[in-house]
Amino acid sequence: MFDKLTRTFSDVLRQVSGKSSISEKNIQDAVEEIKIALLEADVNLRVVRRFVNHTIEEARGEKVLRSVNPGQQFIKIVHDRMVNLLGSETEGLQLKGPDTLSPILFMGLQGSGKTTTCAKLALRLKKEGRKPLLVAADLVRPAAVKQLQLLGEQTGVPVFAVEGEKKPVKVVKQALSFAKKNSFNTMIVDTSGRMHLDDDLMKEIQEINSVLKPVEGLLVADAMTGQQAVEIAKEFNERVGITGVILSKFDSDTRGGAALSLKSVTKKPIKYVGVGEKIDELEQFHPDRMASRILGMGDVVSLVEKAQETIQEEEAEELQKKLQSSTFTLQDYLEQFTRIKKMGSLQSLVEMIPGMKGNIDEDALNSKEMKKEEAIILSMTLQERHNHRIIGPSRRKRIASGSGTSVFDVNRLLKKFDKMRLMMKKMTKNKKLQAQMLSQF
Ligand code: GDP
Numbered sequence: 001m002f003d004k005l006t007r008t009f010s011d012v013l014r015q016v017s018g019k020s021s022i023s024e025k026n027i028q029d030a031v032e033e034i035k036i037a038l039l040e041a042d043v044n045l046r047v048v049r050r051f052v053n054h055t056i057e058e059a060r061g062e063k064v065l066r067s068v069n070p071g072q073q074f075i076k077i078v079h080d081r082m083v084n085l086l087g088s089e090t091e092g093l094q095l096k097g098p099d100t101l102s103p104i105l106f107m108g109l110q111g112s113g114k115t116t117t118c119a120k121l122a123l124r125l126k127k128e129g130r131k132p133l134l135v136a137a138d139l140v141r142p143a144a145v146k147q148l149q150l151l152g153e154q155t156g157v158p159v160f161a162v163e164g165e166k167k168p169v170k171v172v173k174q175a176l177s178f179a180k181k182n183s184f185n186t187m188i189v190d191t192s193g194r195m196h197l198d199d200d201l202m203k204e205i206q207e208i209n210s211v212l213k214p215v216e217g218l219l220v221a222d223a224m225t226g227q228q229a230v231e232i233a234k235e236f237n238e239r240v241g242i243t244g245v246i247l248s249k250f251d252s253d254t255r256g257g258a259a260l261s262l263k264s265v266t267k268k269p270i271k272y273v274g275v276g277e278k279i280d281e282l283e284q285f286h287p288d289r290m291a292s293r294i295l296g297m298g299d300v301v302s303l304v305e306k307a308q309e310t311i312q313e314e315e316a317e318e319l320q321k322k323l324q325s326s327t328f329t330l331q332d333y334l335e336q337f338t339r340i341k342k343m344g345s346l347q348s349l350v351e352m353i354p355g356m357k358g359n360i361d362e363d364a365l366n367s368k369e370m371k372k373e374e375a376i377i378l379s380m381t382l383q384e385r386h387n388h389r390i391i392g393p394s395r396r397k398r399i400a401s402g403s404g405t406s407v408f409d410v411n412r413l414l415k416k417f418d419k420m421r422l423m424m425k426k427m428t429k430n431k432k433l434q435a436q437m438l439s440q441f
Contacts, residue, residue, distance in 0.1 A: 002256040002294050008037035009295045013075050022074060027059045034078070042226045042257025047085065047264045055081050079291055085260055086287035091244060091269040093216050095186065098130065101179055103187045103212045107205050107236055108220035110193035113248030113274055115144055117220045118190040119151035120274065120282035121246075125186055126157055133184040135175040136161040137168040137208065140192035148190055154279055158184075168192065169207050176212070189214075197232060202239045209240050217242045218271065221258065223249050229258040233266045242266075248274035251281070259290070328421060331385040334377045375403035376413050388414055 012033045016026065031052055038048045058077045095102040104121070108114045115138065122132040134152050136159055138144035145161050152159035160175045172189060179187045191208060194201045209217065219242045221229035229247070236242050245262055250273040262270055270285045377385060379402035384391050391399070391414065400407045 002041070005037050005041040005256060006294055008033060009078075012037075013078065013295060016074050024060065027056060027074065030074070031056050031059075038257075038260070041255040041260065044227060044230060044257065044261035044265060047261045050264065051081055051085060075295070079295055082291035082294060083287050085264060086290050087263040087269045087285075088287055089269075090284060090286045090288075091271050092284065093271065094243070095130070095215060098185050101176075101185055101187060102216075103176070103189065103214045104216045104218060105189050105191065105205075105209060105212055105214040106218055106220060107191055107240065107242070108193050109197070109222075109232060110141060110195055112193060112220045112222045114138070114193060114220045115147050115190050116151070116277070116279075117246055117248055117272075117274055117282065118148065118188050119155050119157070120279055121218075121272070122152075122157040122186075122188050123155040123279055124282055125188075126155065130186045131184050132157050132186040132188055133175070133179050133182075134159045135172065135187055135189040137171045137175075138190050138192040139166060139168050139171070140194070144190065144192065151279065168204060169211055172208050172212050197235050202235075205236075205240050216244065218244055218246055220246045220248055220274075221262075223247045223256070223258050223273075224252045224254045226254060226257050227261070230261045230265050233262055233268065237266050237268055242268055244269050244271035246270070246272045246274065246282075247285070251275045256294075329386045330377050330380065330388050330417060331382070333417065334374065334385065372403075372405055372409060373413055376400075376405055376410055379403040388417060 012030050016022065016030050019026065034055070035048055035052045038051065039045070043051075055078060058081075059074055093104070106114050106118050118134060122134050125132045134148055134157050136145040136148045138148075149159050149161065160171075160178055162171050162174060165171050168191060175187060175189070189208065189212060191205055192201070217240065219233050219236045221233055223229060225232075233242070233245055245266070245268060247259055247262070247270050250259070259270060259273075262268070272282050273285050275281045275283055376399060379399045380388075380391065384395070396407050396410045396414075400410050403410075
């Protein structure tokens with residue numbers, strides 16, 4: 001995706017970036033090349049025109065022509081316009097709180113990747129701590145219900161289906177009461193598609209929409225279909241109303257025009273992109289990072305994030321085991337600090353990437369309390385860290401002086417840790433509560 005476009009952008013921007021002065025002619029030439037590249041990438045003609053006009057207008061202003069580094073100013077303008085084209089802000093799902101059911105309606109043509117994406121999103125939301133229910137309301141494609149059930153098994157997300165039912169609305173109605181009764185807080189409804197847009201399909205989705213009253217109406221559009229994806233999104237938005245688009249098959253070798261035109265044409269954001277057939281291959285869509293990627297600035301942030309996520313998952317699992325067997329010690333507690341610091345250094349890596357400056361929460365990393373607790377634990381022997389109960393009064397005094405704190409501070413930490421362990425033991429079955437607890441301490 002975007003290979004050719006990226007190459008052109010990189011070339012054009014490289015040519016411009018080294019210049020100590022830029023003339024109107026330079027701008028015209030650069031923009032002309034960008035225009036051709038966008039059209040070749042199958043971007044909607046109107047969108048290209050608007051992009052080009054805005055860029056020229058801004059670049060002509062004094063900002064570029066008179067600035068110290070005109071090349072970089074120009075790149076910034078192109079980058080900002082590109083971000084704007086892709087949607088400006090990263091837009092997540094607008095779900096209700098954990099105690100209220102948030103229904104999500106999926107729609108799209110047959111083969112767009114709807115069923116797969118429902119399961120991908122369910123898995124993602126489950127990992128984020130929600131309790132999702134998948135609802136099989138695609139009753140047109142023969143294998144759709146079975147497919148969703150299989151995906152449900154893979155992801156560990158329950159699937160609601162009604163054997164023999166022909167009317168999707170009825171399935172949805174029953175699913176709503178089932179979800180409420182069983183305290184699911186998210187309901188993801190897979191609906192049927194058709195080969196092409198037709199009235200039957202629209203009526204069916206409209207009917208489901210009015211019964212379900214979803215908080216999110218997501219259209220799954222196949223990136224491989226290019227401009228057609230944009231037309232489909234427009235149609236669904238006008239006839240049913242959508243809150244966002246998930247662009248599937250983003251991993252495919254397409255020219256990427258759909259991604260670049262969707263927001264401008266439909267005014268609805270791309271929220272996620274499907275990047276493979278596997279169940280965890282769904283990524284949040286970040287307009288700024290995508291713009292950098294297209295302009296050839298590299299998508300380092302996504303890579304860093306991915307690595308970070310894997311590390312965190314592995315460590316969280318390990319921690320979970322310890323909590324359940326109540327072998328969680330002060331040493332583990334200390335390692336939590338180190339982990340946060342490690343993330344801190346990851347953050348500084350992130351900061352080096354263009355556009356990411358200023359996203360660092362210094363307070364969280366330098367919290368005085370955390371430093372104090374760390375110093376106290378570091379002044380203990382390993383044996384004490386593994387079993388804090390053996391720390392008597394004289395050792396407490398020594399630890400306090402060794403860590404530059406007071407006995408009061410040491411006692412407070414030990415008391416707090418005891419309380420924390422006790423509460424954790426009580427809730428060993430409730431992972432989410434544990435996570436909340438841990439973050440409070
Ligand atoms: P539906 O008819 O809209 O429910 O489509 P399906 O969910 O059955 O998907 C159609 C095909 O697209 C399947 O072979 C999926 O594995 C594939 N697919 C879905 N999403 C992606 C994606 O993000 N990348 C790739 N490469 N394939 C995908």
